[in-house]
Amino acid sequence: MRRIRAAVATGTLLAACSAPLATAPSAQAADAPGFHIQDGRLLDANNKDFVMRGVNHAHTWYPDKTDQALKDIKAKGANTVRVVLGTGDQWSKNDTADVNRVVSQCKANRLICVLEAHDTTGYGEAGAAVPLSKAVDYWLSVRDALVGQEKYVLVNIGNEPHGNTNYTAWTNDTKSAIGRLRSAGLEHTLMVDAPNWGQDWSFTMRDNAAAVLAADPDRNTLFDVHMYGVYDTPAEVSDYLNRFTAAKLPIAVGEFGDMHSDGNPDEDAIMATAQSKGIGYLGWSWSGNGSGVEYLDLVQNFDASRLTDWGKRLFDGANGIKSTAKEASVFGGSDGGTDPGEGACAVTYRLSDWGSSFNADVTIRNTSDKRIDGWKLGFAFPGQQKINSVWNAKAVQSGAGVHITPEPWTNSIPAGGTVSFGLNGSSTGANTAPTSFTLDSRTCTVI
Template identity: 45%
Template structure:
């Protein structure tokens, strides 16, 4: 949906709000809830065919979202309205510190809001990687296409045009970046919604033809809530249209989902059909209607499904702000529920294993804190005959650091020939990497990365690294 929430007018359309962020309400929410709750038995889905070769990076396997190595990836994160607040880059570290393992980032193709450039998107992706967050990028300009209350909304085809311009930026990031083709791509116009399956399938095929091997995420119509059941019966066919069999469905749960059974029926339809689904957005309320947010969280945990709460901060009406004024030290009641409540971020989020030491909850450990000022990890990103690429990740300990220095030893016959993200020297005790001017100050638990090219054969395993604070 568009953001922040707007109360519905008498015809079900949203009232006027500030152009920055507006949330669309759904017509006849109470009736819709009954329709969604009772409709599951009417649809029969065919389990998707398996593909012989799994795509690189994050992908779908047996109806589940997994990492390249087959590790289950259960998204536990928040939405961040980056396109309207491009200066709030510190939010990525704050979101990680709140326990999230992922962030859904609002981008604009320029059709409704100011276009995010490839350079800006590259910075977002770097921030996600530095903070060890799976990055779900979405184009927001498609929100409500075909609805009279969204006259400037873009089509999914226009969204793919934008993704085509970003392909050189995003190629090779499949391990930690997912492409959410278009946010809530259609409103409540029935004729437009009837085209959802074909338009979505066409967008998927175009992205594959461009070269995208990322996991693709597709939002439901009806402002993301699918209260008239357009996505549910068509999902198997849309999944089958993806030659990579790597498409994930996303439902947004607001006022339509105000009863236990409505939530359960929708999610279990997909899991029963072997189709991957996440809750891409949800809140605790959609003015003026309630949402059964506790049940959304508990059912997602029971079924092992991902979710991303709306939203970190910046809503025009802040009742859905998780933190107020982008201040991580000032969470709202909604934020406290999501961050520290049962089935919330600290309770359930597990960091993606690709980042090097996954498999551990992202909440602070219960053991006594260590005295380490910082830690450093080196990993091999890729290799070729005669050379390889490495990445160094430095993470602050229990206190902030102002400058860092990492050291590691390369095997005989290998040396650093090029480096970025830090000042690199080689001495008798190994390779030293000190922070660059822009990444030396780290909050407690925050991370920075530096990269380098090595000559010779890539070491296996990657060399151990040590770190000291400057």
Template identity: 45%
Template sequence: MKKSISITLCAALLALSGCSQNTSSDALSSDISSAASESQSTASQEESSGSSLQNGNGGFKVEGTKLLDANGKEFIMRGINHAHTWYLDEDTTAIKAIAETGSNVVRVVCSDGEQWTKDTENMLETVINLCIDNEMIAVVEVHDATGKDDKTALDKATDYWIEMKNALIGKEQYVILNIANEWTGGWNGELWRDGYTESIPKLREAGIKNTILVDAAGWGQYAKSIGDYGKEVFDSDPDKNTMFAVHMYGTAGKNSSVIEKNLKYAIDNGLCVIVGEFGYTHTDGDVDEAFIMKYCQENGIGYIGWSWKGNSGGVEYLDIANSWDGSVLSADWGENLVNGENGIKQTSVKCSVFTKE
């Protein structure tokens, strides 16, 4: 989403509509000691299952179409986007209020300084710690690259995260890195692929081990880019720890068949996907938000609604709350997202890193 919050979309003008590992062993042996050794090894693997060590990075790990947390438990996102970089003074109030909706994740709008005031390392650490203190996972994203078909915008976002890596390293169990919000406005899957297959290895080389989240091309709504090139983007990650997001407004989220088709582009390719943004309507048409939530719930897919508060430029209707403290939710959008059937309160499960189990 853009600040005018035409935000992410402009997609109104777009013409097109739009995780699990199996291990097996054939090794059979009549040798009793070999069989015992193999049995002991299997038992040891089962015993370690569910520990953070199995995820290698000590944090989240993509396994096929699923996202596992640091304890090896499946994590399904249910949350809300928060416009941090535009409303710094509201962070404490907003994040506490978002937690009170039952959300298990906050997607945090950040800036690399290209378009808005640059988030410093200290600012990032502060907002991330607010999310952790309120027992929610933080998904951080650079918004300055929104809708830009210029590869330098993605390069700048990538360089920014490398500069800010100390705010991410050591917090792999709490923070997911959404490199750039809706990079590429055009429906150009090749450009999208080429940008991310270059960006992701740079981040890994810099020592960033957090799970990476990549928005689809076309203002986040061109889900076919994931179907066509998502596997190449995933394979470019040396850690094989990248997932994808489709943003659903009047183009990608207009009806049940389009919604299902757009999410299956990833799923049918064995990739992990979430709905990283959606509303109940937008400048490019109505959105079937009830089906988005229903389909995600039935299929174990995460969703994050846009956005808590602060929308402007004629799209104020996308505010989930009428006040920063969440005392009144918007009738047409917030009430349905938070309290509706398949909404956040009914379906959200806190990440196990915050539980005592």
């Protein structure tokens, strides 16, 4: 995000492009010293699935606000903060000592720290922007602040590294940047932003992600899309993100807002889709926006007690940070997961029946005030239905009885939150929805 964003080219709809993504290269053994990618998921140093839920903070422009901002961001429930840094090319350089201090403050507040170099924003279109190669120079210059922090830090190589001009260079530029950082010994998860001011309306990142991941010798690259005006319908949001997850390519939404000058992003769809798919998201931004995009502030004047409407939506709304964030296991403490007690669930089973075959979309809602881990859902089909495949969960069927267990990325249901999965099956005769469900042997409400 920059303070004045160029208009995004129009006329290209995400849902209109049907070219499939290549499948991700086979995952290597999870032997990285810190965060790492495996089977399209971001895992922490304890091999635990980690889903980013947090915000962006403009440290390079407001360094005197950072210490308090990180405390307040954590208090609002976030598990991650994406920190804006300057390389010295367009904005004042945040040197090794300053990066050290930021990382220390993130750790003190039990926040995972995504460090991003902002000076690349809109390269090729924004006159003052610099190429990714300059961002690599910067990371190498502050290398001493990064090495040894792989458990707590992700390196976001360069913010929105191409505008809407010459964006086809993104693939080779990104491969080169990753190669240089790996050659220098950086073993962190590397986060790479999409071109087109981060929004990838051209699908350049989407269609080349598998090749970029394969070019990383550590196979430890996380892709980052920024969702603003291009993503103004649920179909566009889900189409883009689903193509990554279906191909087992790791993706996060590193920036998004509830409105923007290039259109009105569908923040509800972004948050709901991210939650259902176990995809990380980071709202833009804590405070300090100017030049006409002040509406993107989450709090007014860095005052945590003065949430804006956007802040209330992101932190407290459906699929928001407060109800879905889970602290990284590398910090060692408990984050509240426990037995939810009786009457703790509600289930929605939405059936799409085509005679001899059907799909069902199932949502489990945790109606308790405690997180549910490692859930087991049971139900019985009322007729002659047989499951053929399942996504976002695992299924065992014995006669009419069905037992569903989670995938790693759907393992936890936050207090007041949901997880969703789908199934495809065949049927003979009448096909109706199950009438009762149990979650860990407790009867759920059917809605």
